[in-house]
Amino acid sequence: MIITLTTDFGLSDPFVGIMKGVILGIAPNVQIVDLTHEVRSYDIIEAAFLLNSSYRYFPEGTIHVVVVDPGVGSSRRALAASVHRQSFVAPDNGVLSLIFPPERTEIGPPVYDITNRSLFKEPVSHTFHGRDVFAPVAAHLARGTPIDSVGSRIIDYIKRPVPRPRVAGENRLVGTVLRIDKFGNVITNLRPDDLKQNFVIRVAGSDIHRLCGTFADAQPGELFAIEGSTGFIELALNQGSAAGRFNIELGAEIEVETGQSNN
């Protein structure tokens, strides 16, 4: 059984190690995998995006714990959900938005409000539910506790809109920078289908005309678009940092014009 951890805790503090101690005290045989602990502090949308990029590469039955939790200690609920044949344990703040189906229906996925304190590590602090709530609940699930024993099923869990490209004219689309990876590749919310024939991407004073199949197709120093490993369009610079070249940041706008004939 695998438990993954995604947090904004960083690795300098012992928060992540402590969560692992709690998990292994309850479920000694789980394999714990770090997705990342470098989510920007309190950035719920980034965590939602990272989780959505990753969960599908884990086997059935994996339990994903996400702790990006600006509301810790308040009355925000804690959720356990069973979706895509995997389980998800997280605060009810939108961090699972991309895991839930797009439409909210009466039937919906099985999502539970975690209230069964017998699964918690007592006393529960007001500041570290990763340790006191999310880690122990995930460990109990890994040991076989049925998910519906964590609390009542609910349908009004929080879903946040994730920025989608906006149509800004007949041949114009405005996308957004979702993320910049370690190599400086600029991950956008555009999909390959958004780049029709003769597109031009305008970003920070530069124009990009080319969609490459691989990084190696581009010339050294060439800016180009590529379908990244998560299915989104990325703006890249062969063996260099596109983000550094554009001086671009998260949330920046990217303009796409398509169907250009000659220039």
Place this chain on the structure above:
Amino acid sequence: MIITLTTDFGLSDPFVGIMKGVILGIAPNVQIVDLTHEVRSYDIIEAAFLLNSSYRYFPEGTIHVVVVDPGVGSSRRALAASVHRQSFVAPDNGVLSLIFPPERTEIGPPVYDITNRSLFKEPVSHTFHGRDVFAPVAAHLARGTPIDSVGSRIIDYIKRPVPRPRVAGENRLVGTVLRIDKFGNVITNLRPDDLKQNFVIRVAGSDIHRLCGTFADAQPGELFAIEGSTGFIELALNQGSAAGRFNIELGAEIEVETGQSNN
């Protein structure tokens, strides 16, 4: 069986991975958990504080290895200790100060001077005892080697004083910044009991009057005090970095006045 690792090695070099290779070569079935490898280089007090914040969340029998070791290669001793139903393996330089009982007694905890070279990885280098001494000794303990076979029991292990708040007048106390976490929360050496009625904390030109139960109790942008997850008072800024706001560093002094009546 769990072995935890706490070092100042960082994660850019392969030092930590190498220690894990040595451990798994001896004890293939242990679970290895990283507490943190971002202790400030050579900072024995920080390591002592982090270990003390963390060990209690691990199950009985866990073996904690701490390698913050400015004296590596010198005649400083290596220790194995059995305290709190867990084991600790570390250089004898004070890094276990907070693990040992406050008073040094004749009976004391079982602490051993590691000298049994049959447990080492030979040849022992002069520069990397994490690999050649601490990792293999911990792995042998995990496999069942009795702790008293590592060497002679000793009582003169090194304990370093950890800074405690100092009384500076009838209603004045001077505390210290122990640590700043990833979120910019300023962890002090004050305890909730030190903040009596009508306290004011003066720090870097700001006054803090309020002790909140949770982060979410505070107004956005408000500076406040809170009992952190390790039981110390932390100075925090709701969804912001208190350390950034104060421009404060490790070791800085924090003044507390209590029993203030009106202003």
Place this chain on the structure above:
Amino acid sequence: MIITLTTDFGLSDPFVGIMKGVILGIAPNVQIVDLTHEVRSYDIIEAAFLLNSSYRYFPEGTIHVVVVDPGVGSSRRALAASVHRQSFVAPDNGVLSLIFPPERTEIGPPVYDITNRSLFKEPVSHTFHGRDVFAPVAAHLARGTPIDSVGSRIIDYIKRPVPRPRVAGENRLVGTVLRIDKFGNVITNLRPDDLKQNFVIRVAGSDIHRLCGTFADAQPGELFAIEGSTGFIELALNQGSAAGRFNIELGAEIEVETGQSNN
């Protein structure tokens, strides 16, 4: 069974976690160890050096995966090699240069061109072979797939020259900085034998005359040479950063004069 991972992916993105998900989906019982994910982006020589410093500390049968892969998606081959009673899975770009024997012979080590797509995670992307090729192939090897079933044996794998000290006169040798570790120790490509009697190392305007056995032998603030844990000469500053003191970078030259009589 152990699989180690060495990449230039960093830990902010979920790339490493995703590789682990793929591995554990195929081989649920392996132990995965991170060597480092902080190789400088695209730096094949650094990865070769780090791997060579580390693999020997792992038990027989360990599988080492290295993904520093500027040519991902191009026609560069993928390799699986059986050397030193361990296995190595990596792109064919020189990253295994230091693992292969120095002389290329007809017999050579068993090195295979990975082409058996039944071992891949389909569909194979053009941008993330760590996930789609290297992780699943390593996992299949861990489960017992014979290494010669990955593809044809080859002998024309890529080997890159690693910089060796250059003789620059009867008593002069010019070495290079291979790496700077977290403590600021400057790891050179010099060996202890290169420092004969009465040597002087000239680097960035400073002279070093002393080879210490341990860090603790040096005076506080003294610059000295020491045989590091990987067998190379390192330039160090007792409890300080030699790299910071010299303001030196990777690839910088270091001059050694030996057999100096009096000054």
